[in-house]
Ligand SMILES: N=CN[C@@H](CCC(=O)O)C(=O)O
């Protein structure tokens with residue numbers, strides 16, 4: 001099936017060469033074609049150019065996209081989309097003055113979600129997660145990473161990862177899965193965290209890896225959670241199973257996690273709300289993608305990752321939703337892009353690069369996703385008639401998406 005879009009007001013993120021990420025000053029460059037055509041064949045991007053040069057033969061369907069912008073679908077490289085229940089009571093507690101840390105210390109936070117998830121059947125967990133996936137697909141996300149980490153026992157972690165696997169089987173969206181057994185220390189191990197780290201390394205990780213249920217390894221490296229030494233031990237064990245690190249670091253404190261993650265070949269380091277100069281230095285000239293999570297900062301009222309400073313230092317930068325019940329109960333990448341522009345002071349070009357090609361890189365998908373490049377997946381967002389692409393983050397909170405195409409098929 002060959003589908004031709006013509007008269008596209010502007011086709012965004014057009015890359016002739018298959019670059020895998022953009023960094024520093026190049027992030028301000030968003031290559032586009034005005035009055036463009038785009039040819040897709042089945043699930044693949046075949047060709048693009050100026051409408052006047054559009055092919056005329058062997059086309060099954062021609063779509064006039066006058067006034068509309070087309071861009072590659074969003075790549076959300078950091079989510080916890082599979083979870084059970086919600087935590088709106090903690091949201092109210094925070095409004096009334098408690099901090100995220102105080103709530104966690106009272107047994108709330110991640111441990112609260114873990115208790116609910118342990119008591120939820122795999123079927124129910126699948127049904128709850130599926131609803132969220134349906135919603136985020138409608139909002140233009142075409143590739144997503146999903147973590148475990150609300151199980152914290154072998155049984156419950158495997159349950160989460162099996163649900164991720166079922167979502168992979170049943171949905172056209174690309175899904176990457178990450179094992180995050182080291183998300184919080186379970187209550188039973190409160191006084192013996194080392195025993196839990198040992199259990200992750202010796203018992204849970206081998207089961208996850210042997211069942212081929214994860215592609216990446218994650219650790220919440222933070223005071224009160226897991227130390228740099230804990231993280232290093234877990235990453236080294238995971239390396240034996242070829243699981244690459246994508247880690248939670250520098251959310252509340254800068255404790256040296258970034259340097260250690262880079263030394264362990266992390267694909268990405270995520271959160272980065274609190275950054276020292278040495279953390280930025282550690283990321284220079286490496287293959288590790290810094291990932292900011294603006295909705296987490298918004299929802300928890302904590303600092304935003306210093307995106308401006310990182311990009312001005314020459315680093316690449318990606319943005320993701322962090323969709324989870326505690327710190328970001330939204331999986332809407334449109335809101336992520338707008339919040340990154342408004343609060344991190346990055347331009348629409350930088351934000352769109354961060355949410356497409358760099359997001360794809362941060363989950364190992366930049367060969368197939370994240371740009372309009374021949375041979376890549378036909379995963380597209382077709383906007384309503386809008387004045388310019390800058391209107392997308394400007395008109396924050398409103399949906400300007402008319403149609404979403406995944407693998408060449410209109411899904412919403
Ligand atoms: N910070 C660690 N994990 C999640 C939040 C988990 C929760 O509060 O449930 C995050 O990325 O923000």
Ligand SMILES: [Zn+2]
Nearest residue numbers: 078080248322
């Ligand atoms: Zn997270």
